[in-house]
Amino acid sequence: MPEKSPKFRRRAEARPDEVLDAALELFLERGFAATKVDDVAKRAGVSKGLVYLYFPSKEALIEAIVLRAVTPIAERAIGEITHFQGNPRIAISTVMRFLVSRLSDPQVMNVPRLIFREVAQFPHIAQMYRRDVLDKMIPVLRARLQRGMEEGYLRPHDPDLTLRTVVGPLILHVLLSEIFGIEPEGGLALDRLVENHLSILFDGLSVRGERS
Amino acid sequence: MPEKSPKFRRRAEARPDEVLDAALELFLERGFAATKVDDVAKRAGVSKGLVYLYFPSKEALIEAIVLRAVTPIAERAIGEITHFQGNPRIAISTVMRFLVSRLSDPQVMNVPRLIFREVAQFPHIAQMYRRDVLDKMIPVLRARLQRGMEEGYLRPHDPDLTLRTVVGPLILHVLLSEIFGIEPEGGLALDRLVENHLSILFDGLSVRGERS
Amino acid sequence: MPEKSPKFRRRAEARPDEVLDAALELFLERGFAATKVDDVAKRAGVSKGLVYLYFPSKEALIEAIVLRAVTPIAERAIGEITHFQGNPRIAISTVMRFLVSRLSDPQVMNVPRLIFREVAQFPHIAQMYRRDVLDKMIPVLRARLQRGMEEGYLRPHDPDLTLRTVVGPLILHVLLSEIFGIEPEGGLALDRLVENHLSILFDGLSVRGERS
Amino acid sequence: MPEKSPKFRRRAEARPDEVLDAALELFLERGFAATKVDDVAKRAGVSKGLVYLYFPSKEALIEAIVLRAVTPIAERAIGEITHFQGNPRIAISTVMRFLVSRLSDPQVMNVPRLIFREVAQFPHIAQMYRRDVLDKMIPVLRARLQRGMEEGYLRPHDPDLTLRTVVGPLILHVLLSEIFGIEPEGGLALDRLVENHLSILFDGLSVRGERS
DNA sequence: TATGAATGAGGTTTCATTCAT
């Protein structure tokens, strides 16, 4: 016998999260602009009005999604990278592998996918993401590279530019897959990418003795 | 009835291009969605109806913009990279410097900027861009890396993944600036970025003898 | 289980009135349409549901407000005007001064202010007001004017039209202030208005001997 | 054979006025809030979009209606009242009779009726009306009363308050009819009202020798 | 009694596109 399904069901508890889950699904399936608030409500099994009870606008949905997912990961990564002493190679490798392990969980990966797709249309979200994630992570990474140089582990370089070399390949990898559907043979293979990249990052692509 | 003056005829022939110029400007200023066809027409100094005489829809404008700008650069880069024999370090460095010189021209830079911003919303454009640019450039770059490895210039690596290490940092650099307004102190400095990156790319970040 | 204290019980009994007080305040501050039932409930310190327990609809609130306030004043004025014998100048002057004294109490004044603002939108209220106030006061005033004429105190006139001359200036005075924010220098000054008006009403504006 | 009725008819000329006519009709029939823009469009025989081509918002419709109707009458009245020299009785009587003659045209009367009904809900309109009409007419009338006093035609009084005695009865007369449906036996009879009122206004209600 | 979570109808406004002229 099926559960009774009255017009009014009171379940204050997890409702906002269920709405966000539905929204995330739909935003990824159809894009933010093409998703109606009514669709989100229906998928979450609630009424349109209830969505507006929890979130003041459609845009607030995307913000809440990002906020919910992004903060814990960023904090974890920052903790990770400041934790390791000595050769920054260990710290950076560990953090990148941690990031990859998180991104490999499709559930977790969905949010960066959403950000890639929609952030350019929502300066508000871009600013939020910058404030909550980038402005925290970039200084930490830059400082780690700087210290690695000062402690003699790393060759002279400009840490501010180098961090782009550290992270850029990962971003491009995801971007090519997400936006253009371009993946290496055998699937995304984030772990293989990272190993290949780390090896080049620290040891260079040239054979020994080639250094100019 | 007298012939129209050549001056007038030339204007008429250049009309579609003027419309595209206006559209590109506005799409960058306000974004595609926030730009009205009427705005494009006004900026181009024509009527709304005329825009529809040249282009069947608003989306066709963005496609035409991309098409017009992207093809010549891609072809040039491909020619460049296959031209250099011997150590691929020369080829890759030359091509990246060429790309940077092109991107430093704000006029040229505008189109990639537009693509970054809008491509995620237009799968159609993404496919077009993939077909006309990526599917041509990626195999060439991959082949060059492969040959460099086979000829003993480069250490063993997966060329398909390595090309992400080669290009990713440049992409991230532009992206951080374009989407999040994050630039190194002293401005974009694409050339400094490339030099810093190429040095790491070929020689690694670790000091000599650190190789693991 | 102990009896609830009388204090609590009295509160419970006064609840509907407290709701009306809150509603009146808010309707005047923001207007009827712009006031949400939830706002009324919050200001009254009760829940939205309770408001609907006492009043069947939002519109019922405004009706109850008017009903509660209007009846006693109207009855008092009617009593007043029929009380005075002889020269109706005394009766009319006394009643107008009484009205002014009541209207000068901001607490009392609020309800006519609300009516001025909202009555046009609510034919229902207009009818109620007509039935409970106007249809009682107008005939009394008209009869008084009629008798004053018959008894030789007043010149010949049409009492039905004259009553508009008697009351109109007071209405316009409040209206200008309430709707358009137009007041004489020195504030509303209802008493000065009435004295100026009564003097003209009975003796005319023209200097003696000017009668045409 | 009926006129061809193509989907697109080009008739830029009188369109805005036709839209305003339709809007006025509907606002009076149903009230502003209860009238949908779509209704206005349909009654005017155009599309909803066209309404927004001429008027930026629904509220702009009511503003345009008031502006269109009110300005010429106000200007005419002001001219009238400043025109007459000598005894202000002539000036005031003439103007009031002029106003009555205008208001007796149902076409013209509609706009004041609309204002009475809706002005309280739209502070914007109230301000506009005050600026364009009241702030022009009141000073003129006050000055005329002042001069009449100085020149010895009128007894001492406060012109700022007296003008409320002059105009208030007319306003109340229309208001009683419009809002409450209260009219003297025999219909509105604006002209009878004015004659009754003017007689009282200048000569007073009391019989001669009664002056207190 | 009392609560407040939940509902859902309803209307303004925008703007890509069309087509009579």
Next chain:
DNA sequence: CATGAATGAAACCTCATTCAT
């Protein structure tokens, strides 16, 4: 070729009201 008046679908959001608890 060129215009710009005209169309109308589409969607966000509000809020009075309901009812399970």
